[in-house]
Amino acid sequence: MPRRPAFSLIELLVALAIIGIAMGLLLPAVQKVRAAAARISCSNNLKQLALAAHGHHGSQGYFPAGRGTPAPAIFSAHAYLLPHLEQDGVRGLVDFASPPIFYTAPGIVFDGSRNDPAARTRIGAFVCPADPAGGRVPGITQAGTNYAGNAGSGTAGGSLVAADGLFFTNSAVRIVDITDGATNTALFAERPLGGGSLDPTHRLAIRELPGVTEPTPAACSGATGVWNGERGGKWIVGNYGNTLYNHAEPPDSPNADCMNATQQKGRLAARSLHLGGVNAAFADGSVRFIPVSISPSIWTAWGSRNGGESVSD
Numbered sequence: 001m002p003r004r005p006a007f008s009l010i011e012l013l014v015a016l017a018i019i020g021i022a023m024g025l026l027l028p029a030v031q032k033v034r035a036a037a038a039r040i041s042c043s044n045n046l047k048q049l050a051l052a053a054h055g056h057h058g059s060q061g062y063f064p065a066g067r068g069t070p071a072p073a074i075f076s077a078h079a080y081l082l083p084h085l086e087q088d089g090v091r092g093l094v095d096f097a098s099p100p101i102f103y104t105a106p107g108i109v110f111d112g113s114r115n116d117p118a119a120r121t122r123i124g125a126f127v128c129p130a131d132p133a134g135g136r137v138p139g140i141t142q143a144g145t146n147y148a149g150n151a152g153s154g155t156a157g158g159s160l161v162a163a164d165g166l167f168f169t170n171s172a173v174r175i176v177d178i179t180d181g182a183t184n185t186a187l188f189a190e191r192p193l194g195g196g197s198l199d200p201t202h203r204l205a206i207r208e209l210p211g212v213t214e215p216t217p218a219a220c221s222g223a224t225g226v227w228n229g230e231r232g233g234k235w236i237v238g239n240y241g242n243t244l245y246n247h248a249e250p251p252d253s254p255n256a257d258c259m260n261a262t263q264q265k266g267r268l269a270a271r272s273l274h275l276g277g278v279n280a281a282f283a284d285g286s287v288r289f290i291p292v293s294i295s296p297s298i299w300t301a302w303g304s305r306n307g308g309e310s311v312s313d
Contacts, residue, residue: 037129038129039274039289042128042190042272042279043287043289045124045125045127045128045146045147046189046279046280046281046287047281047285049125049147049188049281050281050282050286050287052081052084053077053081053084053187053188055084056080056081056084057174059084062172062174063166063167063171063173063174064080064081064167064171065077065080065167065169065172065238066149066151066160066165066166066167066168066169066243066244067167067168067169067170067171067238067244067264068096068170069169069170071105072098072100072103072110073096073097074100074238075094075236075237075238076100076149076236076242077149077167077238077243078123078126078145078147078149078235078236079094079096079100079118079236079238082094085123087123087125090123093115093117093118093121094236095115098111098112098114098115099111099112099114099115100112100115100234100236101119101142101234101237102116115236116142118236119143119234119236120142120143122135122136122143123143123235126143126144126146126147126235127144127145127146128146128147128190128272128273130272130274131192133193133195136193137194137195137196137229137230137232137233139196139197140196140230140233140234142234142236143234144193144233144234144235144242145232145242145243146190146191146192146193146232147189147190148188148189148191148232148243148244148270149165149166149167149187149188149243150166150186150187150188150244150245150247151165151166151168151240151244151245151246152164152165152166152168152246152247152303152304152305153165153246153247153300153303153307154247154248154249154300157214157215157216157265157266158240158246158248158267158268159264159265160239160244160265161264163246164303164304164305164306164307165186165246165247165303165304165305166178166186166187166283167238168244169238169264175283177305178305179306179308180301180304180306180307180308180309182282182283182284182285183282183284184301184302185282185283185304185305186247186280186281186282186283186302186303187280187283188280188281189245189278189279189280189290190270190271190272190278190279190280191232191245191269191271191272192231192232192272193231194206194228194229194230196233204229205228205229206227206231206240206256206257206259206266206268207220207225207228208225208227208258208260208261208263209225209258209259209260210224210225210260211260211261211262212261212262212265213260213261214260215258215266215267217267219258220255220256220258220267228259231257239264240259240263240264240265240268241259242263245268246266246268246303247299247300247304248266248269248300249269250269250292250294250296251270251271251278251291251292251294252269252270252271252272257269257271274289276291276292277289277290277291277294278290278292283305297309
């Protein structure tokens, strides 16, 4: 009876080795393609936010407030932009006369039940696909955002009162107020969501200083305060912990994000999970990938709307 041809053991091992090598070459390429696609998608989300901000400006005459007033209506710019992001359904759930979430102030507990359905709704345009958190900080019932509005250069401890960026407390910045030029003023930038209480690491958490402690570089590099792992956890709230950042630190700064307990002063950097830099939208509607090697002076200049700094050095 004739023998059927078959692989010898050596031939089989060689074939398996070739397959292994091919897979080893293919997987990094696939990962690079996926990373590039996530970066492009993230950039597109920022473009949507920039167009929405201009849509708001077109209808109201100014960009939305970064933090609504008076308390307890501390809504984010994201909340005001919902109608311009084709999110009329979610906008219909928002009651701007009620607190955006449950929170406490000295001697007062604010009831956020009216806005809880909206606050829990995940908005795709607010989420970067490169972030494995998927739009929700672990342990937080509300939906989050990877995109934060530019509060300014970080002057005066990064105070959200009369800051020099585009989004701050009760802000109503107009294009004509951007005397540094719309192409030279950041609008939104990205940052990863916090890891919740499960992962309070430097990369994902914010050092929260007690009370109204001034977030100076010395205080922020010290050992006081606690780690807040809820960064970006609530897209509906206007403060540093959730929807605002500034240019006090360079992109992907080696220093930890830092703010005081009021979350209205701080040093919070633009950050990303992309290799080599961060995506940022500018006031002219453009979106750029900013390398981590950007000149610190240029990055700081892009934070202010009217600082008169040079951006060509």
